[in-house]
Amino acid sequence: MALEAISKIQEAEASAKNIIDKAVIESKEIIRNAxxxxxxxxxxxIEEASKKSKELKDNALAEGIENSKPAHQKGDADVNAILNTSEEKIDSAVNLVIGRIVKFNGNS
Structure with missing residues (x-):
């Protein structure tokens, strides 16, 4: 009877050890999967955030380009106005500047 009890205890211990071993293996597998x-x-x-960041950057760049168009067009118009200044106006401006220089230096 004592041997039978000892045998059942040993079987229970072996069964418990198997259960614990399986539990350890399963817990490692769960951790690895997690x-x-x-x-x-x-x-x-990270990929989603990168895509959103690129989209925001592209939109901001497009908006900046769109917002700068009026200033760019005005600059182009100003450049064209300067480049298309008549020879008569240029000569008049040169003579005016020369006259002021001569008058200023003549009074020294």
Whole structure:
């Protein structure tokens, strides 16, 4: 009877050890799967954030270009006005400047 009890205790201990060993293996597998899922989710979030960042940057650049068009057009118009100044106006301006220089230096 004592041997039978000892035998049942040993069987129970062996069974408990098997259960614990399986639990340890399963817990390691669960942890490994969780780490893989976490990494995949992290990568997905980073990729999504990068796409959103690029989209925001592209939109801001397009908006900046659009907002600068009036200033650019005005600058082009000013350049064209200067380039299309008549020889008569240029000669008049040169003579005016020369006259002022001569008058200023003549009074010294």
């Amino acid at each position: 780490e893989i899922k976490a990494k995949n989710e992290y990568d997905r979030i």
